[in-house]
Structure formats: C-alpha cells, structure tokens
Amino acid sequence: MACIFCDIVAGRAEASVVHEDEQVLAFMDIRPMTPGHLLVIPKQHATDLAELDAALGGPLFATAQRLAAALRRSPLKPAGINLFLADGVAAGQEVFHVHLHVLPRTPGDGWGLRGTFQWPHRMTLDAQAGQIRNVLPE
Ligand code: AMP
Ligand code: ZN
Numbered sequence: 001m002a003c004i005f006c007d008i009v010a011g012r013a014e015a016s017v018v019h020e021d022e023q024v025l026a027f028m029d030i031r032p033m034t035p036g037h038l039l040v041i042p043k044q045h046a047t048d049l050a051e052l053d054a055a056l057g058g059p060l061f062a063t064a065q066r067l068a069a070a071l072r073r074s075p076l077k078p079a080g081i082n083l084f085l086a087d088g089v090a091a092g093q094e095v096f097h098v099h100l101h102v103l104p105r106t107p108g109d110g111w112g113l114r115g116t117f118q119w120p121h122r123m124t125l126d127a128q129a130g131q132i133r134n135v136l137p138e
Contacts, residue, residue, distance in 0.1 A: 003095075003096070004095060005045075005095060005097035006097060008025065008027065008041075009025055015028070018038060018067065018070070019040075019063055019066070019067065023042060023043060023044070023056055023059045024041070024056075024059050024060060024063045025040075026063055026064075026067055027039060033111050034078075034103055034104050034105060034106070034111055035076055035104065036074070036076040037102070037103055037104065038071075038101070039100070039101060040060050040063045040067065040099065040102060041060075041097060041098065041100075042098060045097055046097065047096045047097065047098070048088060048093070049085075049087045052098050060100050061100070064083050064100050067102045068081040068083075071104050078104030078105055078106055079105060079106050079107060080104075080105040080106075081102060081105060082101075082103040082111070083101065083102060083103070084100070084103060085100050085101065086101075
C-alpha cells in the first residue's frame with residue numbers, strides 16, 4: 001500500500017531532512033503545530049508500534065533526543081520540547097508509518113493534551129497494573 005513516509009525515505013516525495021542514518025530519518029512536519037515541529041521515523045516501514053522492530057525504538061528516541069538538543073541550540077530557541085507518538089486512529093494517528101513528533105514549545109503556543117485527571121483507588125491501580133503485567137511481551 002502507498003505510504004507517504006516510505007515515499008520520502010525512497011526519495012519519491014520531497015522532505016526537508018534534518019537527520020538521516022541507516023535506520024532513521026528526521027524531517028520537518030509539513031503542517032507544523034509549532035515552528036520547528038519535526039518527525040522522526042524508522043526507514044523500514046512499520047504501521048504502528050506493534051509492527052515496529054523493538055530494536056528501532058532506541059535509535060528513534062536517541063534521534064529525538066539529539067533533535068531536541070539541536071532545537072534548543074537553534075535560533076528557534078524553544079522554551080521546552082514535547083515528544084509525542086500517536087499509535088492508532090483513536091490516539092489521533094493519521095499517517096500509518098510510525099513517527100515520533102518532536103514539538104518545540106513556547107509559553108502560550110496553544111498546543112496541549114486535553115483530558116481530565118482522575119483519582120482512582122489504589123486497588124484499581126493495582127488491578128490494572130496486574131492486568132498489564134500479566135501480558136507483558138518478552
Ligand atoms: P499523526 O497524526 O501523528 O499521524 O501525524 C501525522 C503527521 O504527519 C502530521 O503532523 C502531518 O502534518 C505530517 N505529514 C503528513 N504528510 C507529510 C509529509 N508529506 N511531509 C511531512 N509531514 C507530513
Ligand atoms: Zn511507510
């Protein structure tokens with residue numbers, strides 16, 4: 001199936017590249033939510049986290065960490081950085097090739113996660129921890 005990020009990796013679609021190595025590519029988001037918004041992707045196609053080779057998680061994060069440092073040194077001078085990954089439609093994923101957003105932040109830039117904090121009982125947290133622990137992959 002056609003994948004815009006695979007097209008970028010292959011050079012069939014244009015991108016403003018910031019970093020490339022054997023495993024990872026990082027480029028400017030075409031519709032930045034804040035100035036300097038970057039995406040880090042594995043070169044090898046993976047639709048979502050479940051498909052992503054676990055060995056690529058480290059290089060993806062390490063690249064995001066280097067990009068965050070570069071953004072802070074750059075004239076964009078963000079006051080903070082958010083890393084964000086949408087896994088699945090319900091999480092807001094729109095491009096089905098895993099990507100890690102690196103979002104420069106400034107006070108009042110309007111970006112944020114919406115939600116309501118809850119205060120579940122410790123028994124609920126322990127029960128949920130158990131449910132997740134029981135099915136942790138190797
Ligand atoms: P997500 O909602 O996490 O799937 O985000 C997909 C992101 O990919 C959005 O922020 C888009 O602006 C970005 N995007 C889509 N197509 C391109 C493209 N051709 N080049 C760069 N960024 C893109
Ligand atoms: Zn792809």
